Amino acid sequence: MTFSIINNLTASQNHSIRLKELFSQSDSVLIVSPFLMGDFTDFLSELELHALKKIHLVTTLPPRSFDQIKKINSLVSLIDFPKIKSGEIACQVSLNNKLHGKIYILKNNDEHIAAIVSSANFTDSGLARNHEWGIEFSDGETIAKLEQDILNTLEVRQIEFDQIHRMHEAANDFLNQQPETEERKIDLDLTEHISAYNWHQKLDENIDYFLKPIGYTDAPVETNRLFNRATERLHFSKQRPNGVKPGDILITYGVGTTKILSIYRATSYPLYVSEEEMEEEEWLERWPWYVTAENMTTSYGARWSYHNFTIGGLRQDFLNQYPEGDITAVGGKTLGALQFGKDKLNLSEDFAKFIIEKIRNA
Secondary structure, three states, X not given: OOEEEEEXXXXXXXXXXXXXXXXXXXXXXXXXXXXXXXXXXXXXXXXXXXXOOEEEEEEOOOOOOOHHHHHHHHHHHHHOOHHHHOOOOEXXXXXXXXXXXXXXXXXXXXXXXXXXXXXOOEOHHHHXXXXXXXXXXXXXXXXXXXXXXXXXXXXXXXOOHXXXXXXXXXXXXXXXHOOOXXXXXXXXXXXXXXXXXXHHOOOOOOOOEEEEEEOEOOEOOOOOOOOOOOEEEEEEOOOOOOOOOOOOEEEEEEOOOOEEEEEEEEOOOOEEOOHHHHHHOHHHHOOOEEEEEEEOOHXXXXXXXXXXXXXXXXXXXXXXXXXXXXXXXXXXOOOHHHHHOOOOEEEOHHHHHHHXXXXXXX
């Protein structure tokens, strides 16, 4: 494998110059960098973009740091760039808060043409002024493996543009309230505006995972019912759902279809409906307990019926892959307890995360 060294010691062949050359030859670029230039416009406006069809950016957005405020301004400059805003160039923004490496991968017609692994962040100083060194190589097989490794580390695969704009508004509101804020730890977590992020980052904390049916035999879930509301009440039977607490993950499936509907994070302890509510809704007499919950997979919940993730099928897939694995938190191998009318089943962490990963990638 041949390679070349790139550095910023001369203005005629630094990282910025070389990347601009490679951008002009590519229809797809992957930028992996923890730190970003304040405004993408200056860089992108100097490029020949007639061939470019997609930019995929992987970066960080660390909660409670001042860096997230600077970062969100940078992301807005990227998604508001005219060719991206119009859709002429597709743009995907992903997060990996453990990221430290800086990597640039360029493709044309699905063929890897070059990769640069470097010390240089995608900043003005990193690409041109700092003393940075990088290695460029073009072996397609090696680049493909590197790219897959990067994609496997993503904590958030895609932040929607409207989420970026909401985070930008939240950052501006924060600064308006605290205009003298310095660069230090701050009480602000912009990632709360990304539903897919907030719950995934907390899966290793002291939480429980439950499989919860929705509907019942006489009223099964119909395939045209959507589960894409951001917040929801998840109801339980007359027996208080002890053990469910804020932060716990509730994987819901539809009675009748047995398909996964959506995944929720409890935001309250169990609550009991009021007498007024019970009088207005007769079914609440049978299901009076509930927890408030945040929907972690709203996009999937809008199209759950198009997928075939049944609880039985997922159980079998898990055991085929992990024959010694457990399905329930007490070491069971079956979902049989649900057949006896239970309104929740405490899952093993491994099986729950197996389901979560399937739904996240759907």
